[in-house]
Amino acid sequence: MAEKQEQLQLLKSRIADFKAQKLTLDMTRGKPGTTQLDLGNGLLTCVNETNYRARDGIDTRNYGILDGLPQAKELFSQYMGVTPEEIIIGGNSSLNMMYDTFAQLMTYGSSTGGDPWSSRKKKFLCPVPGYDRHFTICEHFGIRMINIDMNPDGPDMETIEEYVKSDEDIVGMWCVPRYSNPTGYTCSAETVERLAVMPTKCKDFRIFWDDAYAVHFLGSGRAPLADLLTACKKAGNPERVFIFASTSKVSFPGAGIAMMASAGQNPAWLKKRLFAQTIGPDKINMLRHVIFFKNMEGILRHMEKHARIIGLKFQAVLDILSAELDGKDMAAWTRPQGGYFISLNTRNNCARKVISMAGELGVKLTPAGSTFPYKNDPLDRNIRIAPTFPDMEDLKKAAEVLAVCIQYVSLAQAG
Numbered sequence: 001m002a003e004k005q006e007q008l009q010l011l012k013s014r015i016a017d018f019k020a021q022k023l024t025l026d027m028t029r030g031k032p033g034t035t036q037l038d039l040g041n042g043l044l045t046c047v048n049e050t051n052y053r054a055r056d057g058i059d060t061r062n063y064g065i066l067d068g069l070p071q072a073k074e075l076f077s078q079y080m081g082v083t084p085e086e087i088i089i090g091g092n093s094s095l096n097m098m099y100d101t102f103a104q105l106m107t108y109g110s111s112t113g114g115d116p117w118s119s120r121k122k123k124f125l126c127p128v129p130g131y132d133r134h135f136t137i138c139e140h141f142g143i144r145m146i147n148i149d150m151n152p153d154g155p156d157m158e159t160i161e162e163y164v165k166s167d168e169d170i171v172g173m174w175c176v177p178r179y180s181n182p183t184g185y186t187c188s189a190e191t192v193e194r195l196a197v198m199p200t201k202c203k204d205f206r207i208f209w210d211d212a213y214a215v216h217f218l219g220s221g222r223a224p225l226a227d228l229l230t231a232c233k234k235a236g237n238p239e240r241v242f243i244f245a246s247t248s249k250v251s252f253p254g255a256g257i258a259m260m261a262s263a264g265q266n267p268a269w270l271k272k273r274l275f276a277q278t279i280g281p282d283k284i285n286m287l288r289h290v291i292f293f294k295n296m297e298g299i300l301r302h303m304e305k306h307a308r309i310i311g312l313k314f315q316a317v318l319d320i321l322s323a324e325l326d327g328k329d330m331a332a333w334t335r336p337q338g339g340y341f342i343s344l345n346t347r348n349n350c351a352r353k354v355i356s357m358a359g360e361l362g363v364k365l366t367p368a369g370s371t372f373p374y375k376n377d378p379l380d381r382n383i384r385i386a387p388t389f390p391d392m393e394d395l396k397k398a399a400e401v402l403a404v405c406i407q408y409v410s411l412a413q414a415g
Contacts, residue, residue, distance in 0.1 A: 023362030114204030129371030184336020238264030
């Protein structure tokens with residue numbers, strides 16, 4: 001007991017020191033830092049009044065070409081591992097494309113003749129911890145969400161298979177398959193195959209496959225990911241998956257390009273909506289990306305530069321967590337090889353207190369529960385750490401504050 005009181009007193013002293021520093025540090029979202037954004041500054045000047053025409057004389061300033069500039073489709077079909085006929089290039093937001101696709105399914109039903117999702121009870125499978133914006137879309141449309149554990153090889157397939165084979169109201173699932181948000185896990189080839197072939201009671205079951213971190217490796221090379229679209233086609237389920245991606249964290253979050261892909265009847269079904277929705281996307285921005293990156297090798301070389309910047313930041317956070325928490329049985333965390341986050345689990349019923357305490361000390365973290373549907377982490381333990389945006393000194397200070405708060409809350413709660 002005396003030792004515990006001594007530890008608490010030492011932690012109180014460190015906490016008082018943090019308060020005196022009047023910190024204002026923000027780690028709430030996975031945004032690129034300024035140094036990363038600078039890597040793409042050539043995009044601002046690579047198209048001008050002399051080279052705005054694309055191949056075949058296409059005037060990118062004008063209307064038309066609803067599904068994207070052909071040169072952009074060729075480049076980013078390689079990025080997504082699909083054919084140019086299967087890809088649609090959109091604006092700057094893949095989240096917007098996901099929302100629009102949801103809205104079409106809700107309003108009109110699927111390309112294969114399923115009833116509108118709004119006409120019946122709906123449920124969606126949600127790997128957790130996961131991406132809060134996915135959950136927001138489901139909640140917005142009134143779709144009931146079901147938690148599925150996210151494991152190192154992907155979502156818990158036994159649970160998924162059991163659900164989908166017997167419940168017609170389960171219309172789909174989310175998945176960030178590579179360097180998942182926030183765990184950094186990547187789906188195994190076995191998981192991909194099982195998703196493609198599994199029987200589903202719902203005839204228009206759809207997988208929203210958000211490959212947001214397709215090229216966001218941290219130093220060990222790009223993690224391989226089995227091709228779900230090809231697996232679905234081979235299994236006779238070509239419409240099962242919608243794949244999404246964007247260059248938001250490759251070029252500029254506010255001025256990247258978003259893309260989606262699918263097969264079977266889905267591409268024509270999607271283009272029909274586009275015809276009603278728009279006269280054409282921003283083809284000048286698409287041309288910028290083609291000229292700047294040139295090819296897939298150019299994208300990967302560019303991402304090696306990103307990795308050199310953010311890899312140091314991830315390592316700094318991991319080093320501090322290890323120095324402060326190793327051997328104390330107070331927290332466990334992932335050591336991702338890519339993506340934008342570190343997922344940390346405190347002891348049960350501690351995350352909200354830790355995040356609140358850190359906030360009082362001037363360190364803003366993603367709100368507790370955000371990585372779960374309805375912002376309800378049933379064990380109140382998951383904390384999403386976003387190391388990329390702060391500069392190195394601020395990041396180290398924020399990680400130290402977080403580690404001290406974890407220690408204090410853990411000891412105080414132990415009684």
